Amino acid sequence: MPKILPFRAVRPTRDKVSLIASRPYDSYTKEERDSRLRDNPFSFLHIVNPGYKYHKVISGKERYKLVRNRYQEFKEDEIFVKDEEPGYYIYKIVNRDQLVFHGIIAAASVEDYRMDRIKKHEETIEFRETMFRDYLKTVGFNAESVLLTHPDDPNLERIVSRVVQSRAEYEFTTTYRDTHYLWYVKDKQTVDEIREIFKRMPAVYIADGHHRSSSSYLLAEDYKNENKEHTGEEPYNFFMSYLIPESDLKIYEFNRLVKDLNGLSKEEFLIKLDAMYRIEDRGAEYYKPSKKHHFSMYLDGSFYSLYLRKDNYEIKNALDALDTKILDSTILKPILGIKEARKDKRLNYSHGRMDLAYVKSVVDSGVYKVGFGLLPVSTSELKQIADEGLTMPPKSTYIEPKLRSGVTIYEF
Structure with a gap:
């Protein structure tokens, strides 16, 4: 009350x-x-x-x-x-x-x-x-x-x-x-x-x-x-x-931008991603995810679709099911070495109103090496996480x- x-x-x-x-x-x-x-x-x-x-x-x-x-x-x-x-x-x-x-x-x-x-x-x-x-x-x-x-x-x-x-x-x-x-x-x-x-x-x-x-x-x-x-x-x-x-x-969603591949070559990075994601190179075609647990990635002039291999990822609560948490747990931390998203200056964000054209432009300019596109968090997801006493990763929502x-x- x-x-x-x-x-x-x-x-x-x-x-x-x-x-x-x-x-x-x-x-x-x-x-x-x-x-x-x-x-x-x-x-x-x-x-x-x-x-x-x-x-x-x-x-x-x-x-x-x-x-x-x-x-x-x-x-x-x-x-x-x-x-x-x-x-x-x-x-x-x-x-x-x-x-x-x-x-x-x-x-x-x-x-x-x-x-x-x-x-x-x-x-x-x-x-x-x-x-x-x-x-x-x-x-x-x-x-x-x-x-x-x-x-x-x-x-x-x-x-x-x-x-x-x-x-x-x-x-x-x-x-x-x-x-x-x-x-x-x-x-x-x-x-x-x-x-x-x-x-x-x-x-x-x-x-x-x-x-x-x-x-x-x-x-x-x-x-x-x-x-x-x-x-x-x-x-x-x-x-x-x-x-x-x-x-x-x-x-709206917050897309992720990362300045480097943590010492990996493009090929090494894609191979590591393959352990957790089904990857499809879509070339110059703009790709925006349409389902939860799907992500877009822009790297070296190409868009990629990333589909989570669900058998390799365990969902225990509402936070585990959140796309920003999945990206953090499967790519940013283990592969790109971004341990604390709140502090790491290699990571930046662009909200969904700026769309994937912005992500492409700043990666093409060389300011960032790779960009990731997400779906927006839903209101029901927001409420469920709050009801369970959990907290989202930083920059999960632009409201x-x-x-x-x-x-x-x-x-x-």
Whole structure:
């Protein structure tokens, strides 16, 4: 029974939202960031990159303090305004491929995260957890929602369908040609209905944002230890989330790119692969796998299909059946010598939106020696791994929708 609550968001004024909304900082090239910072004084990038004002790269705790200063300036100038009443925020995205996503922005409980009512499927890195916790503690707000998914619910769908018939509080289109809509839901009856629907769900699942979730939990633990009158209802006990039905979730694969063959010749590498895979050279023909446990490989100007020899591979649980795990266990570790995928700089990734043409181009350029193509992980696989308390290899899923930063902000 997850506790998914309404909250008072800090939001841009209607006339500024399209100027403020930004993608995550690291998703821009340096040229793109410089252009937006130079030409758009309202971009949220000015808050997360406060050193731009002084033409200086600033990092660590000094940067965190300046982030808070820039944020406070946006509030003082009434570019950001805090809603007077707690509410839920229905958020709709129509992307450039005409995929439509509907969801609800709300406050999710760190206690539910601890008790596994918010289920995880990825490992987190301790350094990134503590770094983001320290960032949150200094700036005092969170501007990026954790993406959670839940079973489709006809009652929730009915409420969302009813609300989106009215005029949206926000409607704006990005340069990526994605159109974003937001409705602020604050009437008591609807708020109570939404809260009760979420309360009846046995669990929700993290789709994207494992580090943000774990950092919020660590932050709450710190504040709890410092607060002798801790009740569990303080704002720091919750984190901002975007909850969407499972049917709306779009999962892409992450393809693998490796810089060398671990000292093997092409022929030696193929012979080692033959022990675990039936291999077919498809030449210049683009090959994308169509079944689980099938992979594509691009090597030395040719595409290959790789079909797992199932008699040679034992599946004991949901993780063993995952294609990213199979690739890791049968090729990356034993043949290519990549023992720790999180740390080995010989390994890189490209998500499925960049397709196999990208894999071919970077292998042909000589930057990488071999590339592997996979099928996307399914929602049922994601849930089964989370339900069994297992964790996927890194970069197993690239998930949409992606929200813009700065549209709703959660303060604690």
